[in-house]
Amino acid sequence: MNRRELLQAGALLGGAVLGQVSTALAQESDGSVEFPPGFLWGSATVAYQVEGACREDGRGPSIWDTFSHAPGKTRNGDTGDVACDSYHRWREDIALLKQLGLKSYRFSIAWPRIQPTGRGSANQAGLDYYSRLTDGLLEAGIRPLATLYHWDLPQALEDDGGWPNRETAERFTDYSRLVAQALSDRIGDWVLFNEPKTFTQMGYLQGVHAPGRKDPLAFLRATHAVNLAQGQAFRTLKEIKPTLLVGSAFDVSPMLPATVSAEDQAAAVTADALLNLWHLQPALMGDCPAGVLLADRQEDILGFRPGDEAILRAPFDFVGLNYYTGFRVSRVPRGSGIPGADVRAEGAIVPGAPRGKTDIGWVIYPGGLHEILLRMHQVTGDIPIEITENGCAYNTRPDQDGRIRDDARIAYLRSHLKELHRAIKDGVPVRAYHLWSLLDNFEWAEGFAQRFGIVFVDFEQGQKRMFKDSGHWYAQVAATNRIS
Ligand code: IFM
Secondary structure, three states: OOHHHHHHHHHHHHHHHHHHHOOOOOOOOOOOEEOOOOOEEEEEOOHHHHOOOOOOOOOOOEHHHHHHHOOOOOHHHOOOOOOOOHHHHHHHHHHHHHHHOOOEEEEEOOHHHHOOOOOOOOOHHHHHHHHHHHHHHHHOOOEEEEEEEOOOOEHHHHHOOOOOOOHHHHHHHHHHHHHHHHHOOOOOEEEEEEOHHHHHHHHHHOOOOOOOOOOHHHHHHHHHHHHHHHHHHHHHHHHHOOOOEEEEEEEOOOEEEOOOOHHHHHHHHHHHHHHHOOOOHHHHHOOOOOOOOOOOOHHHHHOOOOOHHHHHOOOOOOEEEEEOOOEEEEEOOOOOOOHHHHEEEEOOOOOOOOOOEOOOOOEOOOHHHHHHHHHHHHHHOOOOEEEEEEOOOOOOOOOOOOOOOOHHHHHHHHHHHHHHHHHHHOOOOEEEEEEEOOEOOOOHHHOOOOOOOOEEEEOOOOOEEEEOHHHHHHHHHHHHOEEO
16 A cells, blocks of 8 residues: 555544554563663743743734733633743753753744744844754753744734735745744754644634634635645755754544444544644645545635645655544534535543543543554654654642642653553654643643643742652653653
8 A cells, every 4th residue: 555545544444443553562570661762852842832021022923912912812811921931031941951851842933033023034132042042952962843833923924814825835934944044053853833733723713722713714725825834944944954854743633433333434534634634744745635625626725726736745854743632523514515524523532541631621542642653654654753742731739848749640641651652662663752841831722721831830929940740750751761
């Protein structure tokens, strides 16, 4: 079977069946598992979620400034104005990474710091910030993994149509060039987009994230513009320095049919195409997965132009995967006749996942990490994979003695890392793991109500940072390269 056939066949197998493909694991007698030598242990944060300093040093407004300041859009009206104040405390944050013994730090670059209106020359003060951060990481022996777009589109570009306007792809390419010209002498590993599925869907279809639009056509156009931008920026970075390693980070989940009915099985295949492959297949193969939109209208709906196939292509050096939970998929006919519109994917309890939910309400499904890695490996082949995010929200606070006993997070991480190890054993070439997140931070529409960090941030008491028990546990994992 070639890769395209596998794309369909793998989805048809369904996550549950793929889960049985695994071979027996060689484990130590005490149940501990060891990762391959050189495996990279890291953690991740995002500009708008941690930096604060939204009006400093020439930064322009982004769609998230606008959205979070609009009444009723985020829990408690929270904004990223101050967040974790990492813009000023980056040295402290690097020291935390160092204490944890981590060797890779995934952070994002705020486009509106570099181009306050999304166009024109670079704001030197913005570049200088990331230059200082990069130097600090390198001095600490930590690999910088920079994400170019993690959701903070300059507001001026949204005013001109945002991602549904394919001109935005040109602007993103210009921005990527400015950043790479300034930093590619020291940053070798780049993520172009974070979770293109999520920011286009939640921002342009569901309207629950910035910019808060609810427009199916705008959403679909946005997906195509992002895919064009992905291909263009990939080539731009390579032109600047061919040795750069460039990928994107996709949030992926096993799509489990809710029932054995033919409708739900077909819906799961469609969901896999739309939710797992819509931004990866264009990069690797130059087209969008079939079977989501009506075949004779797909190009028209997306705004596809002759020659776009070549623009979309981005032969990634690595693929970033973010995993949190699995989805249960059913077919819910809505009368449009468009397969993708008839799919309902819910994070409801899936068979074999009796572990409950995290505090944000997401189903805990460790086996899904193994399933989705095997599934994505069918598509990505030999391309190295990095886990660019995995983690959980537990809102554990300090006890009377000041210790943060977040045992539930440790259990979540341990179970997921064991599944990651199993996937590596089964031949999936995963080389790095980034825990989401280093710090408790601004969790988008949830504001500060959901804490994903292994470091507690006291937002009320001067931004004090404290390791949680999970932080100490993760430091052990990184130090020993094993889960015990
Ligand atoms: O906080 C987010 C992050 O920005 C993108 N991936 C999922 C995380 C948890 O919701």
